Amino acid sequence: MNLNLTLIAQALAFASLIWLIATFIWPPLLRAIEERQQKIAEGLAAADRAKADLAAADERADAEIQTARAKASEILDRAHAQANQILEKAKADAIAEGSRQKALAENEVTAMVQSARQDLRAQLGSLAVLGAEKIVKREIDAAAHRALIEELAGEI
């Protein structure tokens, strides 16, 4: 327990060591540590940001797909409607054409019937005359028969 100058020398050494540590060791190391912390924090923030960006992009893509799908179905609907319309129109046209043709044919038929009837009537007249001539050749009362035949012909 003999105190001597060593004490002061030790104190001086202590002071110098503190100075060395405080100047050359701790500040650069602390700076490096803090810089690294900063970097890590930035990295984590960037990762978070990227995640958020990705989610937003996903959402946007979903929305885009949704609208595209809606547009597509709308187009499809319109096409269907148009097709139906065309079909309807074609059907109506066909029906109209058919009925026109039918009317035409009917007219023709009636005209033919009419002419046939005319012919028939004419032939029937001569036939009746011929028949009447035959009857008249064995005549009883030509005048009386003529009135009868005319009445007959008028009925046709």
Next chain:
Amino acid sequence: MVVDTELTPTSYIQHHLQNLTMPVGEGTFFTLHMDTLITSVFMGLLMVLLFWLATRKATAGVPGKWQAFVEILLEFVDKQARDTYQGTSKLVTPIAITLFFWILLMNMMKFIPADFIAKPLELLGVNYWKPVPTADVNATLGMSISVFFLMLFFGLRGKGLGGFTRDFLTTPFGKWMLPFNLILNIVEWVSKPISLAMRLFGNMFGGEIVFLLIWVLGGAGLLGLLGGATFGLGWMIFHILVVPLQAFIFMMLSIVYLSLSEESH
């Protein structure tokens, strides 16, 4: 001094507890303990060198192995210092780092058996060599008195001369009990560095004596050699605990004292 011709256990132990002295002036005060100084300065420079190897190329990117290790060590001390010290000084962490690792390295000289150092030096003509600087009261008091002045500095810096004086005179009993406050504060301020120094010195000195006793036993025949080796191992394992613990206590109490002296009552 000459080595005793007759080697007894007492003379052996006394011999190993003798410092290598060098007078530098008149009177007993003006001598230097060369062993303490050389070992402690060597250990201090070793500490700075080892840390400097890590911080010389300190990078914020991926740290090297040694840098990572030093970062862990220093951050541990820094965390202790910051948890305890609430003030603003940037100097507290370097003080804590210096105290902890310097004392740790000095204490670790204990792990080298005394004669491993003393015998080769004796052959070189150095008769006395006390290898553990912290087992020299001059070293521990030198540090604790430095801490004392740092406490004064922190107190004056934190509170100003007026505030410091007022706190010194009026706490803890109020201004009407001024003399008692004065006495109490003086006792408190003086006891802090002394207790700090004595705790470390006592632990290291006591441990050193027990080591020397074990080495005496180791010199007593074959059975003694076995006993000395066994006890030496046990005591060393115990000191693996004591050495960092004492360094840690010295550091922590210094920070606590610095923190206390800075904050107002």
